[in-house]
Amino acid sequence: MDFRLTEDQESIRELAAKFAKEVCAPEVxxxxxxxxxxxxxxxxxxxxxxxxxxxxxxxGGIGKDALAEVIVVEELTKASLSHAAAFQINRACAGLIDEVGSPEQKAKYLPWMIENGIPGSVCxxxxxxxxDAxxxxxxxxxxxxxxxLNGTKCFITGAGVSELYIVCAQTDRELGAKGITLFIVDPSTPGFSIGKIENKMGLVGSQTGEVILQDVxxxxxxVLGEVGKGFKxxxxxxxxxxxxxxxxxLGTAEAALDLAIxxxxxxxQFGRPISKFQGIQWYLAEMATKVDSAKWMIYHAAWLKxxxxxxxKEAAMAKLYGTTIGREVVNTALQIHGGYGYMKDYPLERMYRDVRITEIYEGTSEIQKVVIAGQLLR
Ligand SMILES: Cc1cc2nc3c(=O)[nH]c(=O)nc-3n(C[C@H](O)[C@H](O)[C@H](O)COP(=O)(O)OP(=O)(O)OC[C@H]3O[C@@H](n4cnc5c(N)ncnc54)[C@H](O)[C@@H]3O)c2cc1C
Known part of the structure; x- marks a missing residue:
């Protein structure tokens, strides 16, 4: 076992951390x-x-490496979750084309998206x-x-901002999940429009809204991949x-732990730094232990990929645990900040609102448990 990152992964972490500090943090x-x-x-x-x-x-990429992607998300999140979500979710469209597109589709869309920073949505x-998608x-x-195509998609990240959309639609209702197909949709196509833009609790830098398709x-x-295989x-x-x-x-938890320390x-208080109180020390020790456990679960899942x-199963476990401890660690960091943690002058208030979404999108925590149990009971 070798827990060290490669030189390339270390360089990517350095690049992402620099970008987070110099570009993301100042515009939060x-x-x-x-x-x-x-x-x-x-x-x-x-x-x-x-x-x-x-x-x-x-x-136009620099090579396949799921762990490198994880590291970028982790570093960007330390500045703000909106930046990390923009990076991760608005690239998901390109990712899906990469995974299942034909050589012609990849050649047509990927270099254009990668070289020009094109945001895309998956609906x-x-x-x-x-x-129950x-x-x-x-x-x-x-x-x-x-x-x-006819229908309305909701809660779509990047709705109204994206320049390309992958839409998931039924092509044979009788077949249920096996009758679903993916379509690459240009938003300038007649009949394509954006509906309600959501007013969210957090993650306010990420636009979430309805995508309406009327005779598109x-x-x-x-058609992306084979007809009927979209759900798979x-x-x-x-x-x-x-x-x-x-x-x-994880990135949220790491940033929160640093702030709390x-x-x-x-x-x-009471004549000495609160770090001298055992109650606070135990909080910090528990937070650090959660951060470390989540980190290795997440890196391990990426390594397997x-x-x-x-x-x-490991991805579902990593998501379940990583996002749960994200919320828990931010909550404890906020508690350590006392009343100041509750004020908008301090970043924890935003982090507390932002991190909550991670337990909901890309499959809720309950659905992660369904996936894990499904694998255990196979
Ligand atoms: C900010 C944001 C961005 C999003 N971005 C996108 C996007 O880009 N593209 C996209 O397609 N979607 C997106 N979504 C949608 C997101 O994936 C869904 O909200 C999520 O999958 C949950 O679906 P739901 O909201 O309908 O909740 P529901 O499915 O109605 O769930 C309600 C509750 O029931 C629980 N539940 C449901 N089924 C079970 C079960 N079998 N066992 C136990 N508990 C269960 C859930 O865990 C949850 O607690 C986004 C959502 C948000 C909030």
């Missing part, structure tokens, strides 16, 4: 005030070479189909060589995405 307050993620920053992911992480060199969820109602009907005509060449593809993609979401919990050494080994 603006994002909070404007509830808007700057597209210019997203483009910079390409400029500095972060967008290209975990894509093949053939298509699965509907108002009546969340955890296969019960979606969005329908695609064949018309000659084309397909006609999509050419047959835009998105579930496989989610396995990988979950490791990244787990890293959002610093504050506990500075804050004086890199090795081409089964990782679905």
């Amino acid at each position: 307050e603006t994002i909070e005030a404007e509830h808007r993620f700057p597209i210019e920053t997203f483009r910079k992911f390409s400029e500095v070479g972060l967008y290209s992480v975990n894509f093949d060199e053939e298509y 699965i969820t509907e108002s009546g189909a969340g955890s 296969a019960s979606m109602r969005t329908m695609a009907v064949r018309d000659g060589d084309d397909w006609i 005509r999509v050419p047959g060449e835009n 593809y998105v579930m496989a993609n989610l396995d990988g995405a979950r490791i990244g979401t787990a890293a959002q919990g 610093k504050y506990s050494k500075e804050r004086v 890199n090795e081409g080994l089964p990782f679905s």
